Amino acid sequence: MTHHEASSSQRHYVPHPSRSPFTEGRRQSTQRAAKRTHHKPSPQLIQRMAQQPSPVLSLHTQNLMGHALLWRPEIALEQDMTQAIDEQTQAELDAFQARVDSEQKIEPKDWMPDAYRRTLIRQISQHAHSEIIGMQPEGNWITRAPSLRRKAVLLAKVQDEAGHGLYLYSAAETLGEPREKMNADLQSGKAKYSSIFNYPSVSWADIGAIGWLVDGAAIVNQVPLCRTSYGPYARGMVRICKEESFHQRQGFEIMTVLAAGNEAQKQMAQDALNRFWWPSLMMFGPPDDNSPNSAQSMAWKIKRYSNDELRQKFIDQTIPQAEHIGLTIPDPDLKWNEERGHYDIGEIQWDEFFNVIKGNGKCNRQRIAHHKAAHNEGAWVREAALAYDAKQRAKASGQVA
Amino acid sequence: MASSNHNLSIAQYAIGLGDDALTLGHRLSEWCSHGPYLEEDIALINISLDYIGRARMFLDHAATVEGEGRDEDQLAYFRDDREFRNRLIFELPRGDFAETIARQCIVDPFYVLFFEALMQSKDPVLAGIAGKAIKESRYHWKHTHSWMLRLGDGTAESHQRILTALDEVWGYHFELFEMTDLDRELLDAGIAVDLAALKPKWDSMIDEVLTAATLTRPEDTWRQSGGRNGEHTEHLGHLLTELQFIQRAHPGLQW
Numbered sequence: 079m080t081h082h083e084a085s086s087s088q089r090h091y092v093p094h095p096s097r098s099p100f101t102e103g104r105r106q107s108t109q110r111a112a113k114r115t116h117h118k119p120s121p122q123l124i125q126r127m128a129q130q131p132s133p134v135l136s137l138h139t140q141n142l143m144g145h146a147l148l149w150r151p152e153i154a155l156e157q158d159m160t161q162a163i164d165e166q167t168q169a170e171l172d173a174f175q176a177r178v179d180s181e182q183k184i185e186p187k188d189w190m191p192d193a194y195r196r197t198l199i200r201q202i203s204q205h206a207h208s209e210i211i212g213m214q215p216e217g218n219w220i221t222r223a224p225s226l227r228r229k230a231v232l233l234a235k236v237q238d239e240a241g242h243g244l245y246l247y248s249a250a251e252t253l254g255e256p257r258e259k260m261n262a263d264l265q266s267g268k269a270k271y272s273s274i275f276n277y278p279s280v281s282w283a284d285i286g287a288i289g290w291l292v293d294g295a296a297i298v299n300q301v302p303l304c305r306t307s308y309g310p311y312a313r314g315m316v317r318i319c320k321e322e323s324f325h326q327r328q329g330f331e332i333m334t335v336l337a338a339g340n341e342a343q344k345q346m347a348q349d350a351l352n353r354f355w356w357p358s359l360m361m362f363g364p365p366d367d368n369s370p371n372s373a374q375s376m377a378w379k380i381k382r383y384s385n386d387e388l389r390q391k392f393i394d395q396t397i398p399q400a401e402h403i404g405l406t407i408p409d410p411d412l413k414w415n416e417e418r419g420h421y422d423i424g425e426i427q428w429d430e431f432f433n434v435i436k437g438n439g440k441c442n443r444q445r446i447a448h449h450k451a452a453h454n455e456g457a458w459v460r461e462a463a464l465a466y467d468a469k470q471r472a473k474a475s476g477q478v479a
Numbered sequence: 480m481a482s483s484n485h486n487l488s489i490a491q492y493a494i495g496l497g498d499d500a501l502t503l504g505h506r507l508s509e510w511c512s513h514g515p516y517l518e519e520d521i522a523l524i525n526i527s528l529d530y531i532g533r534a535r536m537f538l539d540h541a542a543t544v545e546g547e548g549r550d551e552d553q554l555a556y557f558r559d560d561r562e563f564r565n566r567l568i569f570e571l572p573r574g575d576f577a578e579t580i581a582r583q584c585i586v587d588p589f590y591v592l593f594f595e596a597l598m599q600s601k602d603p604v605l606a607g608i609a610g611k612a613i614k615e616s617r618y619h620w621k622h623t624h625s626w627m628l629r630l631g632d633g634t635a636e637s638h639q640r641i642l643t644a645l646d647e648v649w650g651y652h653f654e655l656f657e658m659t660d661l662d663r664e665l666l667d668a669g670i671a672v673d674l675a676a677l678k679p680k681w682d683s684m685i686d687e688v689l690t691a692a693t694l695t696r697p698e699d700t701w702r703q704s705g706g707r708n709g710e711h712t713e714h715l716g717h718l719l720t721e722l723q724f725i726q727r728a729h730p731g732l733q734w
């Protein structure tokens with residue numbers, strides 16, 4: 079039994095009829111998802127993540143619950159104004175840096191440089207979008223999974239990813255970024271998501287490869303983020319990383335079974351590895367000498383290792399796994415470097431990476447069109463929920479008066 | 480041999496229940512990444528997971544008592560639509576959110592009552608599955624109930640949509656309460672549930688939610704059944720084409 083097979087005993091997702099599903103449902107589903115694994119995070123984790131909410135957040139939350147207006151332009155205005163004011167004194171900056179240097183967590187209420195806030199919003203929302211868009215290539219095989227057990231495990235995995243997305247959107251909201259704005263930025267192309275999800279999942283083995291390589295790379299990226307300087311993000315990553323490691327294991331197990339199967343299955347597995355290997359390496363971002371934002375992020379302890387360091391760690395841990403199950407890494411230049419104590423790899427095709435980011439991957443347009451279509455088709459449902467809540471509030475206040 | 484016939488009857492009964500759960504679980508899983516918002520995606524995936532879980536337990540039990548060396552996957556992936564025994568309501572396309580909620584509105588209260596009764600079954604495995612599933616179905620019903628209120632008493636559009644959806648699925652609810660010969664045989668043995676006896680309670684649960692949601696109950700002007708005899712709609716064939724694709728393309732392998 080994997081944890082997923084025993085997973086369906088919690089259901090706190092049922093939204094309370096008198097509350098907006100935008101807020102209530104989210105909190106409940108996050109708690110529910112948290113309880114689904116054997117490795118339960120402390121029950122206070124979600125609470126702690128939302129502790130010390132900024133005034134902006136609580137206003138926004140009230141707004142979500144109280145009015146049909148979902149995106150408050152004054153929040154953006156507020157941010158623009160602070161961006162415009164260039165009077166963050168050196169003393170404040172120094173005090174902030176000192177806190178970061180002494181490994182104290184920055185919390186939503188704390189003063190922080192605007193660039194720090196913006197960097198975090200960009201990174202966390204991009205991470206959230208990746209979780210959400212990633213549901214598409216994996217969801218592509220739920221209805222075709224080759225056994226009932228695989229179907230259940232895949233469903234649970236995709237449900238976890240949706241939960242990660244929610245959790246991360248909530249973390250970004252503690253920085254004053256409304257979820258509806260993040261959603262709009264994703265759909266307009268202003269916000270990015272991990273490029274790996276612009277590659278199609280065309281065979282069952284791709285579900286194995288995604289779990290093994292993509293979740294595997296995500297773990298390497300994310301484990302250091304459990305110690306990132308922004309408190310809500312760091313706490314969120316603790317839970318997410320635990321679930322990602324289950325995902326990685328189940329992906330590797332799919333590949334193991336296929337690689338030990340008949341000729342068609344072996345080919346399926348090797349083909350998936352061939353297609354996903356290089357894009358997985360690209361998940362760590364451009365090489366260090368071409369990574370403009372990295373230095374500042376390191377100083378702020380948002381990042382703790384460079385792109386190349388993380389990529390090397392992933393390569394070193396994954397190659398023995400491939401060898402163990404008898405698959406071949408699609409890189410003729412791959413070799414162990416005794417001196418460095420690491421594997422050397424061939425050249426990464428960065429033009430492909432930038433080309434996909436630019437919108438020219440096989441699935442860029444499909445992924446966004448899918449997201450928009452689901453959002454638009456659900457508009458009447460969201461309107462109904464808001465209208466119902468408004469009626470209930472009107473009734474309640476009528477009774478009070 | 481009486482006892483082996485008896486086992487075959489239990490296997491048939493469990494296959495019917497497993498097919499119900501499998502087809503509905505499949506339909507609900509089609510919602511993944513299509514929900515009206517993320518919270519609802521999670522809820523629907525979770526409910527789907529419950530149904531797939533039930534399908535596995537029922538089909539595994541069927542395979543065990545049948546004793547012919549089949550397993551849950553052989554039952555799920557290597558039977559054609561004429562051999563599937565699910566009732567028709569479960570195989571209908573997922574439709575839009577109103578259609579999904581309308582179907583759940585019929586199915587959830589039915590399952591709350593059904594599993595309460597099945598918990599008393601003399602077959603300990605069926606009773607055990609019911610004991611787990613009853614908790615799930617109570618939550619499913621809460622979820623559906625809250626959506627019935629929102630859609631029925633939300634906007635004019637949502638009211639109209641849920642009303643239409645309910646009307647389109649209404650004729651399929653009768654089959655849930657139909658007793659087959661197999662049901663009667665196993666009811667006498669203390670194993671199966673008396674479906675007809677569940678109907679009055681179901682009626683009052685439905686009437687309660689419809690009234691609260693400001694909806695009128697559709698009239699009983701048409702009815703469909705036949706799933707337990709393998710007489711299906713056109714939809715099931717397509718569902719199975721997708722569900723069974725890999726196993727049929729590469730039979731006899733481990734996955």
Ligand SMILES: [Fe+2]
Nearest residue numbers: 209238239242
């Ligand atoms: Fe994730």
Ligand SMILES: [Fe+2]
Nearest residue numbers: 239293322325
């Ligand atoms: Fe994952």
